[in-house]
Amino acid sequence: MPSESTPLLVSLPSNSTTRKRSAMFWTLGCIYGATAVCFGAFGAHGLKKTISDPARIANFATAAHYQLIHSVALLVAAQNQNPISGVLFTTGMTMFSGSLYALVLDPARFRFLGPVTPLGGLCLIAGWAALAFK
Structure with a gap:
């Protein structure tokens, strides 16, 4: 039974490759988190001047919101050394949020990205499942 002194996130023993991969996902989670805050601020303040x-503004906010939440999930995946969920979260954020950002900013030019958004969402869902069933 866990005690109050049991850490929430436990480091697991690993080899060098796994540690490097986890460090990469940790860094990506931090970068994606920081950019989510930047995109959220841009959507709340700068985007209203042009759109x-x-x-469309709500879609941009949704993209930033999902990116921020899944950045934290990516940090959990990195801490738990779960490369499958790390890849799925990274791919999902890039596809889901990235396609929404592009579609909001220039819908005519990036119309081809429309089908990418739900594929990114499926990757995010699969990332949660991979995190649960490691």
């Missing part, structure tokens, strides 16, 4: 459609 008047509230649905």
Whole structure:
């Protein structure tokens, strides 16, 4: 039975490759988290000067919100040395949030990314499952 002194995130023994991969996912999680805050601030303040459609602004906010939440999930995956969930979260954030950002900023130019958004969402869902069933 865990005690109050049991850490929430436990480091597991690993080899050098696993440690390097976990460090890479940790760094990516931090970068994605920082950029999510930047994109969220841009969506809340700067985007309203160029886009008047509230649905597009809401989509941008959704992209930033999902990116921020899954950045934290990526940090958990890195701490737990779970490379499958790390790849899925990274891919999912890039596809889901990245496609939404592009579609909001220039929908005509990036129309081809429309089908990418739900694929990114599926990667995010699979990342949670991989985290649960490691």
